[in-house]
Amino acid sequence: MAKITLNGRPLETPDRTLLIDAAKQAGVVVPHYCYHPALGNPGNCRMCLVEVQGSPKLQPACRLKAVDGMVVSTESPAVVRAQAGELELHL
């Protein structure tokens, strides 16, 4: 099991779970277009970008696997700006 921190709250999830699925487990929705469990996670729509402590760039939640000690935010100002920006580029 991996113990991570999601939006300031502790979350335990099976090791190597995709962050986007771990978040869903905790009832946190991460917007996404190109990911579906049955179709794969190409990570190219860039809607699911989240903040991971220690990474200078935002990371796609559908690509990153949960690892013990990860600190993730899906609602920081940088993430919210990114979501608006990426949606604009989609539209």
Added chain:
Amino acid sequence: MTKIITKHFDEPKLHELAVYRRLGGYEGLKKALAMTPADIAAEVKKSNLRGLGGAGFPAAMKWGTLPPLDKVPGPRYVVGNCDESEPGCFRDRVHVERAPHQLIEGLLIACYAVGAKEGFVFIRGEYGRQHRVLAAAVKEAEAAGLIGDKILGTPFSCRIMLMRGGGTYISGLDTALLESMEGKKSWPRQPPPFPTNFGLMGFPTVVHNVATLAMLPHIVVNGGEWFAKLGTAKSGGTMLYSVSGHVEKPGVYEFPMGTTLRALIEAAGGVRKGHALKAVIPGGTSTPPLGPEHLDLALDFDTVRAQGSFLGAGGVIVLDDTADMVEACRDIISFLTHESCGQCTPCREGSVWTKRILERLLSGLGRPEDPANLERIADNVTGKTICALGDTVGIVLKAYIKKFPEEFKRRAVAGARSSPEGERPGRLQEGRGPAGTEARV
């Protein structure tokens, strides 16, 4: 002044094996095969050899990320990247054509040092002549027992295969190059894992620019310390520059790390007679332009980084007072739009959108909000994409707007004509855009 890669370039037959050997060629390989791979890695570490293809990543550090052979036995590979496609860069095609054996020797040394039995050189498809010259050199080396089984009487066996690219810029990126080698479209992968752990066909692979590989024989022969001393504290050896643009003598120039921009431009004959220096792109069009205030900057990977740009692949483009920086920006963004692989939304959409805005600015259809909008879109692209091509879109836009704000402001007004100095205005005609797109832009 010490030259390494171009040292014997006044010898017209340097590409022939006998001539190359007469000038000391393959002594590096001979010496390397008598050393242990660990000792070779130690020399490369001492040398401060940085990757010369654009990222400047320390070569020894890259080798250090390979999994140990006892933990992950099985094939591993070295790939020489000759996909030189960054506008402003043409030095690899020159040294590969003039001294193909130097590259072969460097590739063999790298293979031996990392435990690879197969080396590859990926050459951009457009470099047909360079491919033929390199192929002929490989044949010569095979016939002489320098490639193949039990090289120079040692247990080391190694094959070299050449592959030609399909014509994209993005296949110069290491993971995209590997995809292309595997017969797939050159869509960059998303590390982790990195190529040294999961590379060609999933095996540990070291990808190096061909100039980086060409330095290895000299590091082995003369020692890492010699190489390090030629350069600066953290960038060892020399840099191979392609100098072009508004200079009297464009061409390929080799200078030690730490040489000033002024010295480099002077060696290339200086700015065109009767003109003043306006800007210098230091490392290929992906890199932010420097200005006359940077002439005394001692060029190495870290000093240029500190000035907000990148030494990159040393594609130095000199621009004088006749240059229109909005046009330059449009030309670069146009290139990136064309070369975007299309995989991820911000790069695919952001590049073409900003290109259209730049075309409007150059066609007298500019709007006051355009420069700020370009910067806003840039922020939504850089740092949000799968690979560095996307990052470059934003980096270039912001760099040109920041350094030449007046040129952008002047055009952000309806009816503004292209400046008198510009030779190629925008491609949108007043009142008409390309079939119905004008209103959306």
